Structure formats: C-alpha cells, structure tokens
Amino acid sequence: MSEKVMSPYPAMPPITKWLPVVALAWLVPGGGHFLLKKTYRGAILCGCSVIMFLLGLTMRGYMFQPMTGDLLTTIIYVGGFLADLSNGVLYILTKMFGYSAPDVAGHTVDYGTKFLVAAGLFNILAVVDAFEIAVGRKE
Amino acid sequence: MPKINLSHFEATMLFALFTSAVLGVVTKKSDKERLRYGLTSFGWFAATVFGLGWLMFLGHR
Numbered sequence: 001m002s003e004k005v006m007s008p009y010p011a012m013p014p015i016t017k018w019l020p021v022v023a024l025a026w027l028v029p030g031g032g033h034f035l036l037k038k039t040y041r042g043a044i045l046c047g048c049s050v051i052m053f054l055l056g057l058t059m060r061g062y063m064f065q066p067m068t069g070d071l072l073t074t075i076i077y078v079g080g081f082l083a084d085l086s087n088g089v090l091y092i093l094t095k096m097f098g099y100s101a102p103d104v105a106g107h108t109v110d111y112g113t114k115f116l117v118a119a120g121l122f123n124i125l126a127v128v129d130a131f132e133i134a135v136g137r138k139e
Numbered sequence: 140m141p142k143i144n145l146s147h148f149e150a151t152m153l154f155a156l157f158t159s160a161v162l163g164v165v166t167k168k169s170d171k172e173r174l175r176y177g178l179t180s181f182g183w184f185a186a187t188v189f190g191l192g193w194l195m196f197l198g199h200r
Contacts, residue, residue, distance in 0.1 A: 126165065
C-alpha cells in the first residue's frame with residue numbers, strides 16, 4: 001500500500017535556466033518577462049513599476065536606510081530599504097545621481113515614500129512571476 | 140526634477156490603478172481573468188477609499 005506522493009510542481013530545472021531570468025527581472029522591472037518573450041505582461045509590469053517609482057521621486061519620497069533599534073523601527077526601516085532596493089536599476093541610478101530627500105512630515109512626501117516602496121514590491125511580484133514561468137510552474 | 144503635489148484622492152486612485160494592474164497580471168492565467176480581476180480589484184480599492192473617506196468625514200463631525 002505504498003502510494004507515490006505526486007508533487008504539484010514539475011521538477012526544478014537547473015539554476016542556469018532561471019537565475020539569469022530572476023537577476024534580469026530584479027535589475028530591470030519586467031525584464032524577466034521580456035527575456036521569456038512575455039512582452040505584453042512585461043510591458044505592464046515595467047510600466048506600473050517605473051511610473052510608480054517616478055511618481056514617488058517627483059513627490060520627493062524618502063528612501064529608507066537600514067536602521068535598527070526597537071522591533072518596529074527595524075521592521076519599517078530594514079523592510080523599507082529592502083523594498084526600495086528591489087527597484088533594481090532604478091534604485092541604483094537614483095542613488096548614483098545623489099537623490100536624497102529628507103523624511104519630513106507631510107502627505108505628499110509620505111505618499112511618495114509609499115509609492116517608492118510599492119514600486120519595489122511590484123518588482124518583487126514580477127520577479128516571482130518570472131521565476132515561476134522560467135521553471136515551468138506557470139505559462 | 141519637477142515636483143508634484145497630489146491630493147489624497149489622486150494618490151490613492153493612482154495607487155489603486157497600478158496595484159490592481161500588477162495583481163491582475165501576476166495572479167491570473169488568462170487575459171480575460173486578468174482583466175476581470177484587475178477591474179474587480181480596482182473597484183474594491185475605490186469602494187474602500189470612498190467608504191473610509193465618508194467614515195472619517197462623519198467621524199469628524
């Protein structure tokens with residue numbers, strides 16, 4: 001009575017097949033989808049991430065620096081930093097050009113900060129989606 | 140770099156629009172399902188914004 005447990009996912013392909021996709025997807029929003037010839041989906045993901053990021057910049061959103069302290073501070077600042085970092089080349093270019101907006105009170109700056117973080121979270125979703133397509137879990 | 144000032148309504152609607160589009164693209168399998176999910180998600184975002192907006196307005200009276 002031995003039943004073979006069937007995995008819902010196909011076997012994992014070699015790392016060389018999905019790592020370039022994941023790396024490009026992180027570096028360029030929608031890039032992984034473009035590499036996998038999913039142009040239409042890639043364009044939507046790229047457009048949404050880039051527009052959100054640019055809106056965040058024009059609203060002078062604050063870019064998080066990793067900071068530790070009490071639990072809430074650590075979650076907010078380290079989490080925010082990781083989300084900002086997830087913007088890939090947009091984050092790198094922004095830092096290269098010396099963007100530095102202070103964390104001041106005000107609804108526009110606050111929305112800008114959230115837009116920058118949301119753009120990074122969109123890109124994380126795009127990276128996961130590209131990974132699933134690359135390993136054959138999704139079309 | 141230009142600086143823009145969006146109202147609460149404009150910012151939340153833009154957030155809702157882009158978030159709905161991304162969620163629709165990454166969570167569903169066919170284009171029809173994506174469109175439907177995106178529109179439904181945007182509708183719920185908008186309804187929540189209006190609902191919470193009225194709640195805050197009435198709470199401040």
